Amino acid sequence: MGDDVRYDAAAPGAPGHPWRVARLLLAGFVVLVMAVAVLCIAEYSSLPDNVDRVLTQEEQAQVIADNSPLTDYVMLSPNADFPRDDDITKITIHHMAGDLSLEELGSRFSDRDRRASSNYAIDSDGNVALYVEEKNRAWTSSDRENDERAITIEVANDEADGDWHVSDAAYDALVELCVDICKRNDITEFTYTGDERGTLTTHRMFNPDTICPGPYLNGKLPALAREVNARL
Template sequence: MGTVSKLASGVYIAAEGNYEHGRAGQKICKITPHHMAGILTGKQCAVNIFQKPGRKASANYCIGNDGDIVCNVYEEDRAYTSSSRANDRQAVTIEVSNCEIGGQWRISDAAWNSLVNLCIDICKRHNFRLVYDNTPNGSLTRHDMFSNTNCPGPYLKSKFNELVTLVNAALDGGSQPTPTPTPQPSGRKVGDVVTINGVYVASNSTKKLNPARTTGTITKIISGALNPYLLDNGNLGWVNDSVIVSGTSSSNNQTAKKSNEEIAAEVWAGKWGTGTERKNKLQAAGYDYNTIQNLVNKGVGKNGSSTSKPSTPSKSALDIAREIWTKGNWGTGDERKRKVEAAGYNYAEVQKYVNEFASGKRK
């Protein structure tokens, strides 16, 4: 028996001849993540591919699409993975399943999390940090440094710097690292209807995304996940805030600072262009295009001022928070949120100040 990470759920050693016993005296001081160029479980990769005699290929670990980790070559031994004897004698090599075939060759969040955690475990036990300098001299290396290959694929390759950051932060004593650098859900709720900019981020792989659709309803939120919002029960996949250009959630009000009527007036004044350009600009700025276009069609704002121009916020968010705290104005809970936002204030900011009053941080 050789050394296997505690994170591995199984050991399926490659066929004889698909790896080299020992590392010719070399110490482990590198990690080389690969992509499988396929969607597999860790076990499928280890058994169906690397246990085939004569394959002349293997990996120390295989990470499946669901994040399962299996060992395929003991850490004491050199796997045949990276087309470089020198590299693989010093590296723990890791095959990672994709969650899409072709394109960016993405990997699932689950596989990514497992990769981060496995790298942390390897670096800790073998006492080295990740250094990525785009050359074979670093301690994080790529297959395509050694041969003419697409491996590790554009997506995983684009995440190498992030991998270094996360792993080294954990080595620096970050307690339990959060492997997914996460855009925090910005106040979005289940039921919110959001518009996406056409970039789809699949987290669960097996679900087919529907790129013809650009609007969906948030049906599930996993706080802290890389792509926290599930749209239309998976018909549109998982996305994060970076691809949402507009929506009906409260967070939207933070960007949509002006009222729809004011924007309609601006449309009449020519500020937002016409046709598709107008639509794109309004959505990118966080406004609901259809609502505003309806107002424009009704002539709202035509004469330079909106018919029901709401007062521009004249007080600061702190003023409002003080009113809430000292006078009890603005109600509580949802009512407060509605009133504060209707008056054009950023509820999150106001509430932050209220919390500071409550905690004694602010007087």
């Protein structure tokens, strides 16, 4: 016959003692935290060396040469996938929900905790910023599949709330930028269908909780498609 092994539940080393359970839970938590830290380090240690820092004039010139020549400002965000997995076949329009400068938006996109970015942005004066190179996927539209195939553009609003109006200068720059993107990426027809099937999409198509890009730009999308197509 084997010995009948019994434990005193009140003893600190007993399997069911609260101290032992607490130590096991703490050890599990520490392992989880370390695993998350390792994943974060791995994610950001693989970033391109021109991301999340001020570039020299020569570096900026090279980045602009590889992307839109209409770019006036460069601040490359770490919040992106490097590189994107699909060919570029779409452009997705967003609004800033405010009249931010390109530097202000770049600062927000440099915040790794926000986990947000766009490829380009346009301010109310019509200046263009590049935050994520076209070869990389920006984190913009609440839809990975769309952003893998789309160049995303944030446009400043010169009026808050209401119809979220954008300036004529910003809209004209948007037309120019869309034409340039389409030509360089062989998008031969810029189609707005009102849903995700078109080559012109918007944020609200993928997130029912947002009105982005706002009523004003939403109303301009058919005209935007016509103006861009006329120049392709």
